[in-house]
């Protein structure tokens with residue numbers, strides 16, 4: 001094995017992985033196969049490509065997931081009720097039902113929340129770099145949006 005120079009910044013990732021697994025016995029994150037003394041960068045059991053990574057000790061993901069759940073719940077709620085509001089009057093065959101603009105408002109809210117949900121996932125790293133209070137403010141904002149979708153529901157179905 002070639003000696004690693006302290007300033008060798010262009011180290012081969014596969015060599016680093018092999019060096020690490022020569023002294024550790026981590027398991028494949030996908031299939032649980034013990035990778036001790038692995039040669040190459042592919043799990044011999046499941047064939048998954050592996051790489052050596054650095055992870056932060058404290059993932060700081062709670063606010064991220066709290067906000068994501070809020071937006072996803074709001075989007076699901078609004079879109080489900082949009083379908084409900086459109087289908088129920090047809091099945092019951094009566095004139096009772098919310099106005100079209102009210103259904104449109106609910107549908108628009110669902111689409112906005114769904115878009116925010118995707119943006120939230122795409123901004124995961126940006127959110128993770130915010131301070132703790134900023135992350136929780138974002139998560140609370142996501143839930144406020146969702147709760148406002150519920151209020152629109154009560155406006156529609158009053």
Ligand SMILES: [Zn+2]
Pocket residue numbers: 028029030031032033043044045046047048
């Ligand atoms: Zn595997």
